[in-house]
Amino acid sequence: MGLTRLIPKEWSIRLHLFAFDAAILVPLILLASFFATKFAERERERYHEVAKALAADIAADVDRELDGTIAALQALSASPRCFYSIGGCDVR
Numbered sequence: 001m002g003l004t005r006l007i008p009k010e011w012s013i014r015l016h017l018f019a020f021d022a023a024i025l026v027p028l029i030l031l032a033s034f035f036a037t038k039f040a041e042r043e044r045e046r047y048h049e050v051a052k053a054l055a056a057d058i059a060a061d062v063d064r065e066l067d068g069t070i071a072a073l074q075a076l077s078a079s080p081r082c083f084y085s086i087g088g089c090d091v092r
Contacts, residue, residue, distance in 0.1 A: 011019075
């Protein structure tokens with residue numbers, strides 16, 4: 001009895017179409033927003049993982065470069081032509 005009071009006895013065709021559209025579109029919009037939110041979360045996690053991998057790669061590159069520089073400096077310091085003075089290496 002309470003529901004019949006809320007619904008007018010004669011609805012116009014425009015009102016029927018609006019109710020039909022709302023009944024179809026509202027759940028679709030809610031479902032689409034749910035999936036968009038989940039997709040955004042997954043993409044954010046993926047970007048985070050890619051950023052961590054990139055940072056690890058850059059750190060490894062820097063470590064390799066530093067190791068090479070250290071090895072080169074150690075080789076130069078062991079050279080018999082190099083002496084420890086203010087002037088540095090004697091390259092005559």
